[in-house]
Amino acid sequence: MACTAESVAEAVRAVAAVVVEHREELIRLDREIGDGDHGENLARGFTALVSKLDEVPSSPGGVLRLAATTLISTVGGAAGPLYGTAFLRAATSVGDVATLDGAAVAAALRAALDGVVARGKASLGDKTMVDALTPAVAAAESVAAGGGGVAEVLTAAADAAEMGADSTVPMVARKGRASYLGERSSGHLDPGARSTALLLRTLAASAR
């Protein structure tokens, strides 16, 4: 199945539904080591995005750009600038092409990761979404290099992101609000890494 603007829009709608479904879980995770607003913020942002998708932009890049501007202005917290930047860089990476292939999706994920790192200044091991996104990009690139399609690339990315998110549990946070907790942040799943894994899993499911 070709990955068109409409299929990207459908994937984004699915992400919104999943984020709303997991709103309480993300709030709980964020209350443990942060300020507790992650689930609420993401649910609000993606709900706003869905209402804007009544009119779907003409290209996949256009959908990603709409997602970026909407998330930046509606999500708030750290997640707004970070997810906003991720979608914006992904949009720039895919350009104006009408359909995406596996290689384009992998390149977009790489661009998104670079954007998140530039914006948040986090490194691998800081207990942030970077710990989910970094292995996801590596897995996506590996599958894309082997000729994998969009669904295969996103499935590999989601698998790696879930493992990456799980790896944040023992980590001591060095970025974000959780870093104020120091050692006490260890033993908790990072909410940003969790939402990143959820998002990629939903995109993968939607591509099948």
Add this chain to the structure above:
Amino acid sequence: MIGLVVVSHSRKLAEGVAELAGQMAPSVRIVPSGGDGTGGLGTDYVAVGEAIARADSGSGVVVLFDLGSAKMVADMAAEEAEGSVVVVDAPLVEGAVAAAVRAQGGAGLAEVAAAASGVAPTSVVDGDVVRAEVELTNSVGLHARPAALVARALDRLDASVHVRFGDESADAKSVLALMGLGAPGGARVEVVASGADAAEAVRRVEELAARRFDE
């Protein structure tokens, strides 16, 4: 006159800091932007952008922030702003007061930003960046003496100036940084300046290069 924006997760905190800093600087536009826009704690990207526009009288704006994501929101709003905006990592209360007093005294953007943090600004986003490609027509390139001439010529200017050579970029007001570029004679470098004196800064570097750095 330089304006200030105080970004905080808390509306009350932003307003309080602006009130305190304003006491020492009655003519300075100090605009608080706090809260998530719906009465809760958080930062509002759109509101910060509007605050920057309100604070700017045409000379530039210094933005101070409280915690983590406020910096990201401030950075993004600064990148989208029309004029010259500097986001500084500074102690919020002391930084705002120091910056306000300096702005009241008529100081330029770089100076107000430095007053807030005591160190160089963390990020400069300028609506009026001036660039020029310059050929190093002398034989030794940006070696010690030419580098010193460049740094000295720029020292007093209200501008952030960088010299780029290949993938490297160096602060043009630092002799050591310029030498560290290793730009040899005959190389082409790019001069990138921002701030009130940006054009003058680039002009001075071009003039030195045209004189072959008095070699």
